[in-house]
Amino acid sequence: MHHARxxxxxxxxxxxxxxxxxxxxxxxxxxxxTAEEVAAEVRRTLPDVNVSTVYRTLELLVSLDLVVxxxxxxxxxxxxxxxxxxHHHFVCTQCGMVGHFGDGLLAPVHDELTRRHxxxxxxxxxxxxxxxxxxxxxxDAVGAAADTGRQA
Amino acid sequence: MHHARxxxxxxxxxxxxxxxxxxxxxxxxxxxxTAEEVAAEVRRTLPDVNVSTVYRTLELLVSLDLVVxxxxxxxxxxxxxxxxxxHHHFVCTQCGMVGHFGDGLLAPVHDELTRRHxxxxxxxxxxxxxxxxxxxxxxDAVGAAADTGRQA
DNA sequence: GCGCAACTGCGAACGAGTCGCAAGAGCCAA
DNA sequence: TTGGCTCTTGCGACTCGTTCGCAGTTGCGC
Ligand SMILES: [Zn+2]
Ligand SMILES: [Zn+2]
Ligand SMILES: [Zn+2]
Ligand SMILES: [Zn+2]
Numbered sequence: 001m002h003h004a005r006x007x008x009x010x011x012x013x014x015x016x017x018x019x020x021x022x023x024x025x026x027x028x029x030x031x032x033x034t035a036e037e038v039a040a041e042v043r044r045t046l047p048d049v050n051v052s053t054v055y056r057t058l059e060l061l062v063s064l065d066l067v068v069x070x071x072x073x074x075x076x077x078x079x080x081x082x083x084x085x086x087h088h089h090f091v092c093t094q095c096g097m098v099g100h101f102g103d104g105l106l107a108p109v110h111d112e113l114t115r116r117h118x119x120x121x122x123x124x125x126x127x128x129x130x131x132x133x134x135x136x137x138x139x140d141a142v143g144a145a146a147d148t149g150r151q152a
Numbered sequence: 153m154h155h156a157r158x159x160x161x162x163x164x165x166x167x168x169x170x171x172x173x174x175x176x177x178x179x180x181x182x183x184x185x186t187a188e189e190v191a192a193e194v195r196r197t198l199p200d201v202n203v204s205t206v207y208r209t210l211e212l213l214v215s216l217d218l219v220v221x222x223x224x225x226x227x228x229x230x231x232x233x234x235x236x237x238x239h240h241h242f243v244c245t246q247c248g249m250v251g252h253f254g255d256g257l258l259a260p261v262h263d264e265l266t267r268r269h270x271x272x273x274x275x276x277x278x279x280x281x282x283x284x285x286x287x288x289x290x291x292d293a294v295g296a297a298a299d300t301g302r303q304a
Numbered sequence: 305g306c307g308c309a310a311c312t313g314c315g316a317a318c319g320a321g322t323c324g325c326a327a328g329a330g331c332c333a334a
Numbered sequence: 335t336t337g338g339c340t341c342t343t344g345c346g347a348c349t350c351g352t353t354c355g356c357a358g359t360t361g362c363g364c
Contacts, residue, residue: 014310014361035351050313055352076351088261090271099269105260109280112253118285119242119251126278128261133270166330166341187320202344207321228320 004066011064018042018049022057026067032078032089032098072127090128094135156218163216170194170201174209178219184230184241184250223277242280246287 004023008015025041026033033041039054058079061067070089071077078098086103106124113119156175160167177193178185185193191206210231213219222241223229238255258276265271 012310016311016361018312048313051351052314052353053312056311090265090269090273092271093274099271101261101264101269105264106258108257108260109253109278112257113242113251113280113282117242117251117253118288119244119280120283120288121242121280122245122282124278124280126261126276128265128271128273128276130265130274131272136270136272164341168330168342170343200344203320204322204345205343208342 004061004064007064007066013060017046018053019057019060021045021049022054023061023066026058026061026079027081029080032070032080034076034078036076038079070125070127088124088126088128090130092132092135093129094131094138097132097134099132156213156216159216159218165212169198170205171209171212173197173201174206175213175218178213178231179233181232184222184232186228186230188228190231222279240276240278240280242282244284244287245281246283246290249284249286251284 004027005015005020008019013019021042022038025038029037029041035051035054035058038058039049039051042049042054058067058069062069062079066082067079068082069077069079072089072091087100088103088106090099090101091097103124106126109124110121113121156179157167157172160171165171173194174190177190181189181193187203187206187210190210191201191203194201194206210219210221214221214231218234219231220234221229221231235252239252240255240258242251242253243249255276258278261276262273265273
């Protein structure tokens with residue numbers, strides 16, 4: 001288990017029931033959750049916890065490197081307990097499935113930016129959008145019949 | 153120069169002053185601009201053009217592959233006249249400079265997703281955040297003296 | 305236990321983007 | 335040239351994720 005509580009205390013932050021609970025929810029979720037999802041889950045125990053508290057706490061946890069935030073295009077940010085190795089995401093535009101792949105695959109990018117452009121890479125955000133295996137099957141089946149996918 | 157007008161007409165879309173102007177602004181900008189920036193520039197000529205028209209037109213131009221839209225984490229989308237080969241961006245968090253790098257560097261990612269995960273990649277969004285060469289120099293100079301960068 | 309700064313809840317505000325609708329205007333055909 | 339059909343536009347209201355200010359509450363060092 002992470003030492004979120006310890007880290008908070010060490011840094012001089014107060015240990016409140018809200019923070020405790022938000023951390024636990026996040027840790028037990030074991031997947032990518034939005035702030036709203038966290039709030040919903042948290043409220044099953046503490047019904048009066050406000051979204052702003054959730055946002056503030058998530059921001060705090062992120063600043064302490066206990067949680068990582070991933071913003072994918074346009075939609076809500078996703079939060080997850082800091083995973084050991086840096087990773088990136090691929091998201092199925094059909095069913096919403098989120099998958100991971102390692103940062104190592106981006107080595108050529110790091111290289112190019114560093115060597116050719118003298119750019120000091122802070123973080124790289126990569127999100128691949130597409131269709132997961134399951135949805136691809138469905139798509140194929142459906143696509144065989146209908147193809148009126150044009151919009152005026 | 154692109155044939156936006158021709159393309160529009162060919163596809164049966166009407167050629168309105170708004171669309172014309174929005175296209176010109178985008179083409180003459182020669183860089184990444186947000187919808188709001190486009191709107192502001194457009195209104196210097198046609199003061200009554202509404203944001204929704206700008207959004208609708210940008211969406212249309214994107215659908216015709218005349219313009220590409222790039223969403224970077226959290227902030228507004230930015231638009232640019234379609235560049236020849238697919239490319240991605242690196243953004244200086246200090247001065248806002250935006251650079252490009254080719255899609256080829258992501259080949260390993262494409263491979264991994266396709267082969268290992270059976271994922272049909274639609275598009276990949278990559279944005280590297282960091283410091284450009286120029287800002288790195290400044291940073292170094294400043295960093296030597298002050299280092300009270302902690303927030304409570 | 306006390307007190308005060310840190311924290312929370314609340315509600316209002318934000319900013320990007322979308323939508324429905326009625327008025328306006330391309331474009332084609334006559 | 336003139337209809338006039340339909341695509342477009344402007345407008346205003348709305349959404350949704352997120353942030354903010356403030357007044358009231360509470361953790362925690364004393
Ligand atoms: Zn799927
Ligand atoms: Zn993840
Ligand atoms: Zn810079
Ligand atoms: Zn670009």
